[in-house]
Amino acid sequence: MNRIVAGVLVAIVLGTAAFLGVPWYAQNRAEREVEASFAQIRQNGATASHGKVVFDLWTRKLSIADVKIESATQPPASITLGSVTATGLSQPDQEHVTAASLEVSDVAMAAQIPGPSPLRLSYKLPQLVVKDYAGPVRFAAIPAGATLVETYRALVQQFAAISAASITVPRTTGTMEGGPSAGPAEFSYSGLSVDQIKAGRIGSYKLDELAFTMSPQQPAGKTDKMQGRITDIVHHDVDANAIVAALDPDAAKDDRTYRVYGRVTTGAYEVNSDSGVRMRMDGISADEFSVRPSRLQLPALIAALPASTAVQPTPEQTRELMDKIAGIYDGMALRNAEMRGLSIETPQGPIKLAALRFDLRDGKSDIAVEGFDGRSPNGPVKLGRFALKGFDLAGLMRLGSKYSPGTKPAPADAVVLFKLLDGIELKALTAPYKAGDKPVQIDNITLDWGQYVGPIPTRARLVAKMAGPLDPSNPALLPLLVAGIDTAAFDADLGLGWTESTGRFAVSPFKLEVSNLVAASANVSLAQVPRDVFTIDLQQATTAAAQIEAEGLDFSLRDLGAVDVLVANYARGHGIPRDAARKALIDSIKAIGAQMTAANIDAASAVDALSRFIEKPRQTLTLKLSPRAKVPAIQLAQLIAIDPQSALAQFKIEAQTAP
Numbered sequence: 001m002n003r004i005v006a007g008v009l010v011a012i013v014l015g016t017a018a019f020l021g022v023p024w025y026a027q028n029r030a031e032r033e034v035e036a037s038f039a040q041i042r043q044n045g046a047t048a049s050h051g052k053v054v055f056d057l058w059t060r061k062l063s064i065a066d067v068k069i070e071s072a073t074q075p076p077a078s079i080t081l082g083s084v085t086a087t088g089l090s091q092p093d094q095e096h097v098t099a100a101s102l103e104v105s106d107v108a109m110a111a112q113i114p115g116p117s118p119l120r121l122s123y124k125l126p127q128l129v130v131k132d133y134a135g136p137v138r139f140a141a142i143p144a145g146a147t148l149v150e151t152y153r154a155l156v157q158q159f160a161a162i163s164a165a166s167i168t169v170p171r172t173t174g175t176m177e178g179g180p181s182a183g184p185a186e187f188s189y190s191g192l193s194v195d196q197i198k199a200g201r202i203g204s205y206k207l208d209e210l211a212f213t214m215s216p217q218q219p220a221g222k223t224d225k226m227q228g229r230i231t232d233i234v235h236h237d238v239d240a241n242a243i244v245a246a247l248d249p250d251a252a253k254d255d256r257t258y259r260v261y262g263r264v265t266t267g268a269y270e271v272n273s274d275s276g277v278r279m280r281m282d283g284i285s286a287d288e289f290s291v292r293p294s295r296l297q298l299p300a301l302i303a304a305l306p307a308s309t310a311v312q313p314t315p316e317q318t319r320e321l322m323d324k325i326a327g328i329y330d331g332m333a334l335r336n337a338e339m340r341g342l343s344i345e346t347p348q349g350p351i352k353l354a355a356l357r358f359d360l361r362d363g364k365s366d367i368a369v370e371g372f373d374g375r376s377p378n379g380p381v382k383l384g385r386f387a388l389k390g391f392d393l394a395g396l397m398r399l400g401s402k403y404s405p406g407t408k409p410a411p412a413d414a415v416v417l418f419k420l421l422d423g424i425e426l427k428a429l430t431a432p433y434k435a436g437d438k439p440v441q442i443d444n445i446t447l448d449w450g451q452y453v454g455p456i457p458t459r460a461r462l463v464a465k466m467a468g469p470l471d472p473s474n475p476a477l478l479p480l481l482v483a484g485i486d487t488a489a490f491d492a493d494l495g496l497g498w499t500e501s502t503g504r505f506a507v508s509p510f511k512l513e514v515s516n517l518v519a520a521s522a523n524v525s526l527a528q529v530p531r532d533v534f535t536i537d538l539q540q541a542t543t544a545a546a547q548i549e550a551e552g553l554d555f556s557l558r559d560l561g562a563v564d565v566l567v568a569n570y571a572r573g574h575g576i577p578r579d580a581a582r583k584a585l586i587d588s589i590k591a592i593g594a595q596m597t598a599a600n601i602d603a604a605s606a607v608d609a610l611s612r613f614i615e616k617p618r619q620t621l622t623l624k625l626s627p628r629a630k631v632p633a634i635q636l637a638q639l640i641a642i643d644p645q646s647a648l649a650q651f652k653i654e655a656q657t658a659p
Contacts, residue, residue: 082106384428
C-alpha cells in the first residue's frame with residue numbers, strides 16, 4: 001500500500017514538473033530563436049535590439065516588445081516597433097512558420113536619400129495586422145556591400161517567400177523634408193488593405209485615401225501652401241516576380257514579357273493652394289502595366305548612373321546614360337491609361353480637360369488630349385481632340401542625346417524625325433483669330449505618313465476641314481471681301497504613295513474645296529520611280545530621278561462662285577460693266593490660246609472649254625493630259641521653267657465643260 005501511495009506521489013510530482021517545465025522550455029526556446037534572428041540582422045553591421053519576449057505555449061502567442069533596428073549605411077535608416085504579437089503560431093516543418101494573426105504596433109521608420117539636397121523621409125504606423133501568415137523561419141541575410149539592385153532584388157525575393165490572406169494598415173502618417181525643389185511636406189494614408197498574397201503575387205491592393213500638405217519653394221519672399229487628396233486607389237493582380245526578373249543580372253537575355261499589375265483605378269484627385277489654384281481630377285485608370293527585361297535593362301541603367309552629381313559627366317557618358325533611359329520606354333508597356341475630368345481654377349480663368357489618354361508599347365506611344373476648354377488672351381479656346389500617333393519616345397531621347405545644347409541637328413537627323421511619329425490628329429478646335437473677330441474652326445485635321453525607305457516616308461495622307469475669318473487688312477483678300485465672302489472654309493483630302501512592285505508614284509486622292517469658290521480634284525502619277533530616289537543623298541537621288549517618267553494628269557474644277565468673283569474684280573479694276581468684263585476675260589483666254597495652239601493643236605479644246613467655263617458660271621471643267629511618248633520627268637520640269645508651250649506639247653490634251 002505504501003508503495004502504491006509513493007508511486008502516485010512520484011507521478012504527481014513528475015507531472016507537475018512537466019506541466020511547469022514545458023512552458024518554461026518553450027519560453028526559453030522562443031527567446032533563443034528571437035535573439036538568433038536579431039543576431040542575423042547584426043551580421044552586416046546593423047544595430048538591432050529588442051525588449052521583453054513572452055511566449056504562451058497554450059495559446060501559441062508570441063510577443064516581442066521595443067524592437068529597434070538601424071542600418072549600417074550612411075546616412076542610416078531606422079525602424080522601431082512598439083510591439084510585435086503573433087497568435088496561433090505553428091511550425092509545419094523546420095524551415096517555415098505560420099501564424100493565424102500577426103500584429104505590429106507603433107511602427108516608426110526614418111531614412112535619408114543622399115545627394116546635394118538630401119531628402120529626409122519618416123513614416124509612422126500605429127497598427128499593422130497580417131492574417132494567416134506563412135513564411136520562412138529566417139530570411140536570408142543581405143550580403144554586406146550589396147549594391148542597390150542586389151538589395152532591392154533580395155527584398156522582393158523575400159517578399160515572394162511569404163503568403164498571407166491579408167495585410168491591413170488603418171492609417172499611416174509621414175513627413176518629407178529637403179530635396180531640390182520642395183519644402184516640408186506631410187502626408188497620410190488611410191484604409192490600406194492588401195489581399196491574397198502568395199508566391200510574390202497580390203490579388204488586390206486598396207487604399208481609401210492619400211492626403212498631403214506641402215510648401216513648394218517659391219521666389220524670395222513668397223510662400224504657397226498646397227493641400228491635396230486622392231481617393232479609392234485600387235491595383236489588381238500585382239506580381240513582384242516581374243520586378244525580380246527585371247533586376248536579374250542576366251535580364252538582358254530575357255526577352256519575355258512580365259505583367260507587373262493588371263487594372264488600376266483611382267477616384268477623385270484634388271489639389272488646392274493658397275495662391276488660388278484649384279485642381280480636381282475625377283479619376284485615373286489603366287488596364288495593364290508590363291515589362292520586358294531584355295529591353296528595360298534596369299541593372300545596366302543603374303550601373304550607368306553617375307556616382308556623384310558633383311562630377312560633370314562626359315558627352316560619351318551622357319549619351320550612354322540617355323540610351324539606357326530610352327530603353328525604359330522600349331521595355332515597358334502601359335495599356336489604355338486614362339485621366340478623366342480634369343478641371344483647374346486659376347486667377348486667369350478656369351481650364352477643363354475631359355480626358356488625357358496614353359498607350360505605350362514597344363517604345364511608341366499614342367497620346368490624346370480630349371475635351372479641352374480654356375482661354376487665350378484673345379478669347380475662349382475649345383478642343384475636341386488632339387492626338388499624337390506612334391510617338392517614339394525612346395527614339396527621340398536617343399536622337400536628342402547626340403547633341404549638346406545649342407547644337408543644330410544634321411540634315412540626315414532632321415529627316416529621321418519623320419520616323420519618330422506616325423501621325424497627328426486634331427478635331428473640333430475653336431480658337432480666336434484676333435480679339436473680337438470670328439473664331440477659327442477646325443472640324444478635323446488628320447495627317448499620317450509611313451511605309452519608309454530608309455528614313456524617307458513613301459506614303460502620306462492629309463484630311464482637313466476648317467474655316468476661318470478673312471483678314472480685312474490684307475489687300476489681297478479685298479476681292480473676296482467685296483463679294484461678301486468674309487469667311488474661308490477649306491475641305492481637303494490629299495494623299496500620295498509609292499508602290500515598289502510597279503514603280504508608280506501617285507498623288508491620289510487630291511480633293512480640295514474652298515467654300516463659295518471652287519472644288520478641285522486630280523490624279524497625278526509618275527512611272528518608273530526607283531527605290532534609290534528615296535534618300536537624303538542628293539547626288540544619288542538626282543541620278544535615280546533620271547529614270548522617272550511623267551504618266552499623266554486628270555484634273556477637274558467645279559465653279560462654286562469663283563468665276564463671279566473673278567469677273568466682278570476685273571470689272572471693278574477696269575471700271576467696266578460685268579458683262580463687258582466677262583467678255584474681255586474670254587477674249588484674253590482665246591488670244592493666249594491661239595499662241596498655245598500653234599505649238600499643240602490639242603490646246604484648242606482646252607481653250608474652248610476654259611472659255612465656256614468663264615462664260616457660264618457654276619460649271620465643271622475637266623482636263624486630261626496623256627503623254628504622247630515617254631516623257632522624262634526631269635526634262636519636263638526644265639521645259640516648264642523655260643518653255644511652257646513645249647512642255648505642254650509633250651501631252652495629248654482632252655478638255656470639256658459641263659454643267
